[in-house]
Amino acid sequence: GQQVMQIPQYQHVQEGEDFTTYCNSSTTLSNIQWYKQRPGGHPVFLIQLVKSGEVKKQKRLTFQFGEAKKNSSLHITATQTTDVGTYFCAGPSNTGKLIFGQGTTLQVKP
Amino acid sequence: GAVVSQHPSRVICKSGTSVKIECRSLDFQATTMFWYRQFPKQSLMLMATSNEGSKATYEQGVEKDKFLINHASLTLSTLTVTSAHPEDSSFYICSAIRDRGKQPQHFGDGTRLSIL
Numbered sequence: 001g002q003q004v005m006q007i008p009q010y011q012h013v014q015e016g017e018d019f020t021t022y023c024n025s026s027t028t029l030s031n032i033q034w035y036k037q038r039p040g041g042h043p044v045f046l047i048q049l050v051k052s053g054e055v056k057k058q059k060r061l062t063f064q065f066g067e068a069k070k071n072s073s074l075h076i077t078a079t080q081t082t083d084v085g086t087y088f089c090a091g092p093s094n095t096g097k098l099i100f101g102q103g104t105t106l107q108v109k110p
Numbered sequence: 111g112a113v114v115s116q117h118p119s120r121v122i123c124k125s126g127t128s129v130k131i132e133c134r135s136l137d138f139q140a141t142t143m144f145w146y147r148q149f150p151k152q153s154l155m156l157m158a159t160s161n162e163g164s165k166a167t168y169e170q171g172v173e174k175d176k177f178l179i180n181h182a183s184l185t186l187s188t189l190t191v192t193s194a195h196p197e198d199s200s201f202y203i204c205s206a207i208r209d210r211g212k213q214p215q216h217f218g219d220g221t222r223l224s225i226l
Contacts, residue, residue, distance in 0.1 A: 033214050042203055042220045043154065056143065088153065098215060102153045 006101030019076040021088035021104035116218025139184035140206035172185030
């Protein structure tokens with residue numbers, strides 16, 4: 001079946017360092033979404049990318065959608081302790097339900 | 111923005127108890143709601159898709175008689191864990207979408223269920 005793979009599973013960085021998580025789908029996606037889940041919390045929607053090659057920025061966060069619409073990345077510039085959490089990518093299946101990646105848990109050392 | 115309320119946020123109960131979790135969309139009508147289960151340090155696992163006025167669609171391996179889902183209105187879906195056992199302890203999260211096939215999903219705060 002359709003799979004969404006995400007790497008790395010964990011990332012520890014020093015505050016101020018950059019961070020990137022990568023997402024790959026086994027099938028072409030109509031869109032890809034990114035969510036952030038803080039420890040003990042629920043996933044919060046960050047962004048949705050729809051167009052091939054699309055790049056969107058939210059302050060220090062840069063999201064990219066690959067040309068083939070099968071991969072995506074989230075890059076955080078100059079991480080802060082508030083960036084701590086697990087970042088999930090998710091793509092819709094052909095039935096409309098979301099397929100989530102395994103998530104990348106980011107730890108930031110102050 | 112869209113808000114989804116989930117209640118209760120935490121439940122601790124004895125084995126054999128049935129537990130009902132409510133998921134409400136507060137400021138929009140949700141044609142579709144989803145129920146997920148999340149184990150510690152793992153991703154969200156979709157349990158079932160709940161469509162208003164029809165039977166829920168369960169994912170493979172999810173017992174529909176164990177996890178009863180009711181979506182009686184466009185703003186409320188409930189998940190009842192029947193005769194809960196310790197292995198049912200988990201974090202249960204609902205989400206809702208405004209229009210079928212349109213994303214993104216808006217998540218509730220989740221319910222942490224602990225069965226003793």
